[in-house]
Amino acid sequence: MEASLNDIDDMIVHEKMQAALEYQNEAWADGMADGIEPEIIADAAIAHALRETIRLHGEKSAEALLDSLRERMLAGEFSANRTLQ
Secondary structure: OOOOHHHHHHHHHHHHHHHHHHHHHHHHHHHHHOOOOHHHHHHHHHHHHHHHHHHHHOHHHHHHHHHHHHHHHHOOOOOOOOOOO
8 A cells, every 4th residue: 555645744754853853862962971961951952942943933833832842741741751551
């Protein structure tokens, strides 16, 4: 069975997300190796992401992103001890 265009698009987005996470993990490790505290690295990453989102898509999109992240956080998506069922 041939994959639909949406399935292919979803796979591409997933692969790009994996690559982006690898880049960020490397940057995080480099910062830690240089003695930068995790809280500072996290704050810088979030601030940069928000600036870029606002630059590219505007403040409404940034607000929607923050709302989505808050809901996902409260649902436990980012918790280290989260269990999937």
